[in-house]
Amino acid sequence: MKRFACLMISTAAMVAAGTAMAAGDAARGEAEFAVCAVCHGEQGEGFEKYGAPKIGGQEDWYIVLSLTNFRAGARARDNCDVADVAGTLERAKAESPDYAEIEAELATHFEGGLPSGGACSQPSADVHGSLMRAIALTLEDDQLVQDLAAYATSLTPPLPPVTVEGDVTAGTMGYATCIACHGANGEGIQALNAPAVAGQHDWYTQRQLMNYMSGVRGTNPQNITDMQMRPMAQVLITPEAVKNVTAYINTFTAAE
Ligand code: HEC
Ligand code: HEC
Structure with a gap:
């Protein structure tokens, strides 16, 4: 079953980035995950202070799609195709001093x-x-993207804490637009390239929705899936509505 799922991702990645890849090797992914753990945590649980989302247990096809797009400059494009970890970290430090801890x-x-x-x-x-x-951009080869995804998807980090409060009733209505692609319970729909939003850190969901609205994300014509998501976020119009819909998404995974 799992193996079949991996073959499915290869097709998605092919469509996304025009590269053919074989299924992931989770053992190699585990060995190479150490660098990811610096920002995303050993279990891929994510850390707010580094702005790093939860990737442990995320759908393997979406991890592949995201990493492929980051590598291709279809997500977060700058004018450089050389891995500038030092320079981007400097700028991240200016934004959040916590980044100095991990340098x-x-x-x-x-x-x-x-x-x-x-x-x-x-x-x-x-x-x-x-x-x-x-x-x-520092990942050696496209196969490593598959291997890291195979490992990260197998992780089972704890549910993130609630940090965003909002009007859940208003958020329920706001989420009506989202159901068609992300599912009634935020489970995601692979056929539409729409990831699960349930179980993600709420500050990350909120920030991404704000990024889509402002055009920080979703304006790169190389990235069709991101371009599709942008007008959906724009429907929300206000930061208040973003908070409300995020608060509603939190209810999908709320403890009984
Ligand atoms: C220096 C910190 C740092 C390291 C190291 C790092 N990441 Fe990230 N990662 C981030 C941040 C910050 C984001 C959020 C980017 C954004 O806001 O769009 C992110 C986003 C992602 C996403 C997108 C998830 C989503 O839901 O959109 C994936 C997948 C990912 N990282 C995987 C990895 C993997 C695999 C590694 C190891 C090879 C890794 N990351 C190493 C900081 C890091
Ligand atoms: C037409 C289908 C569609 C609709 C409707 C839609 N989305 Fe999306 N959404 C997507 C796709 C596709 C992506 C993946 C974009 C990418 O990373 O390339 C996405 C990405 C996202 C992300 C970023 C996830 C991550 O891990 O980086 C969030 C958050 C999100 N959507 C929330 C919402 C919310 C909230 C709504 C309703 C207001 C909504 N979406 C409506 C298709 C849709």
């Missing part, structure tokens, strides 16, 4: 210290996305 640890994962793109990388409005893109 040394992150450097240990790269021979010769943090990769730097030198002068080629321009500041981007998408500080978090640019950092993730720089990391994705």
